[in-house]
Amino acid sequence: MKRYGHSGLPRRAVIQGMAASFTLSLMPRASAGLEAALQARFGDRRPDTGGVELEVSSLVENGNSVAVTVRADPSQPSPSALHLFMPRNPEPWGTSFHIQPPALAEFSTRIRLSGSQDLMALAEWSDGRLGATAVSVMVTLGACADDLYGEF
Amino acid sequence: MSxxxxxxxxxxxxxxxxxxxxxxxxxxxxxxxxxxxxxRRVPRKILTRFSCHYDGREIVSMDLRPGIAANPYVAFRFVADVSGAIELRWEGDEGEVLIERSHLEVIRA
Amino acid sequence: MKCWLLLLLLATCCAGADQPDRRSGYSLLGPDLRALQDDDFANPGMLWVDRGERLWNAASGPNQQSCRDCHGDPVNLRDLANRLPRFDATTNRLDNLDMLIRQCRTQRQQAEALTHESEDLLALTTLVAHQSRGLPLEVVVDGPASTAFEQGRASFERRRGQLDLSCADCHEKLRGARLRGETISAGMVNGFPLYRLTWEGLGSRQRMIRWCNEAVRAKPMDPESQRALALELYLAWRSRGLALEAPAVRR
Known part of the structure; x- marks a missing residue:
């Protein structure tokens, strides 16, 4: 089951609305870690809603390796960078992906999630504008003592 | 593993x-x-940067942080416009560098 | 009529006892992890297969011999990993894939020994097991192997550790039940060596046995002991008929 953030579907308005409510209502109570990470990378600039899609499973079996795809909205001019934040990780900044033509504004990778959280993808345009989307991901707990660490 | x-x-x-x-x-x-x-805290050891040069141009570069899963997987796409060398490069925080080279031949229709 | 029903019931019970729910752990994976295992490029276990191929061709020891010099292409060992562990009547002991490769390394190549669960050994075992991908697990448990097999079965059923649990308690009697966010597996071993996300790396059957022992707070077994190999033989027999998946991906 894949969940999409902002998309170009007819439901776009609804989804944008949902994303907007995230931006407005959830951002302020997002972790201090995320706020600091955004501040460090973007200064006082804050993202508008949309312009980027985040594809990730909504239910994750193990937080050690989670497939994600981030892509810019193809109907807009290509951004110069895509960013991914995992607000509840010890380090919220996940990755930044810098793009020059003829590369497409899209990448896939696998990330770590230290628990259920709202992932945030951002697109950054060369004029300084930012666009964001967020997707809620639930990470389930494994059986037994999966925090065992060492030689076993 | 190396x-x-x-x-x-x-x-x-x-x-x-x-x-x-x-x-x-x-x-x-x-x-x-x-x-x-x-x-005891296990010291950080990560790859910090991945990049792709295509025909001498850096078309993609990526900052890798600890939130990237072990044995990092990265996929991306680009438009083939000219024949040229492709160089993929990974850099680690201990100064290690891994380079993979290839050649892309672009056929004009 | 009653007689028939009784017979039918009896047959079902017997079949149930003798035929555990032999479903690969693959069936318990979600779509993302299934896709990861099925993707021969992105499956992280393939990194070890690659490394194994390099080691396979690398000359070592005083005679500068490589695995390839004797065995040719790795595919020549296709019908091996699915039949291990096996009892060697001449040495009167069980061997698993790790031990066969280690013996080959020290006795034939006369090269430096590969340590248990080292990345080099895992690379070679994964390369060889990968050749058997798709073949059914089929171990010999009768004849001279029968004593070890019965030891393995007893070990599987013996309670152990501070949690006082046997392998059978979870993987036989409670298989399919939920434990936190997971379904308890049937303890099938057809995926090994496999890439486990919990480990962020590859591990052998013996590493999994050690991990399980640790999880029930039991003293881990020496992975090269005949006791540990007898348990591995029993686990392989329980998994009989399942297609080998190495390198599988598991949580």
């Missing part, structure tokens, strides 16, 4: 064709946040 890469890079494309590069590298991406069974 640093090594699996890469999938097409060697031929039509002009204007969108092609995909897939990469997988053996690396623990030790976060620096974990402690061992004696309570």
């Amino acid at each position: 640093l090594s890469a699996r890469v999938r890079i097409p060697t031929e494309a039509r002009a204007g064709e969108v092609i995909e590069i897939r990469t997988l590298v053996s690396h623990p991406m030790e976060t620096g946040f974990r402690v061992d069974s004696f309570g």
Whole structure:
């Protein structure tokens, strides 16, 4: 089951609305870690809603390796960078992906999630504008003592 | 495990064709946040940067942080416009560098 | 009529006892992890297969011999990993894939020994097991192997550790039940060596046995002991008929 953030579907308005409510209502109570990470990378600039899609499973079996795809909205001019934040990780900044033509504004990778959280993808345009989307991901707990660490 | 890469890079494309590069590298991406069974912090050891040069141009570069899963997987796409060398490069925080080279031949229709 | 029903019931019970729910752990994976295992490029276990191929061709020891010099292409060992562990009547002991490769390394190549669960050994075992992908697990448990097999079965059923649990308690009697966010597996071993996300790396059957022992707070077994190999033989027999998946991906 894949969940999409902002998309170009007819439901776009609804989804944008949902994303907007995230931006407005959830951002302020997002972790201090995320706020600091955004501040460090973007200064006082804050993202508008949309312009980027985040594809990730909504239910994750193990937080050690989670497939994600981030892509810019193809109907807009290509951004110069895509960013991914995992607000509840010890380090919220996940990755930044810098793009020059003829590369497409899209990448896939696998990330770590230290628990259920709202992932945030951002697109950054060369004029300084930012666009964001967020997707809620639930990470389930494994059986037994999966925090065992060492030689076993 | 020692640093090594699996890469999938097409060697031929039509002009204007969108092609995909897939990469997988053996690396623990030790976060620096974990402690061992004696309570000692395991020092951070991660790859910090991945980049792709195509015909001399850096078309993609990526900052890798501890939130990237062990044995990092990265895939991206670009438009094949000219024949040229492709160089993929990974850099680690201990100064290690891994480079994979390939050539893309672009066929004009 | 009653007689028939009784017979039918009896047959069902017997079949149930003798035929555990032999479903690969693959069936318990979600779509993302299934896709990861099925993707021969992105499956992280393939990094070890690659490394194994390099080691396979690398000359070592005083005679500068490689695996290839004797065995040719790795595919020549296709019908091996699915039949291990096996009892060697001449040495009167069980061997698993790790031990066969280690013996080959020290006795034939006369090269430096590969340590248990080292990345080099895992690379070679994964390369060889990968050749058997798709073949059914099929171990010999009768004849001279029968004593070890019965030891393995007893070990599987013996309670151990501070949690006082046997392998059978979870993987036989409670298989399919939920434990936190997971479904308890049937303890099938057809995926090994496999890439486990919990480990962020590859591990052998013996590493999994050690991990399980640790999880029930039991003293781990020496992975090269005949006791540990007898348990591995029993586990392989329980998994009989399942297609080998190495390198599988598991949580």
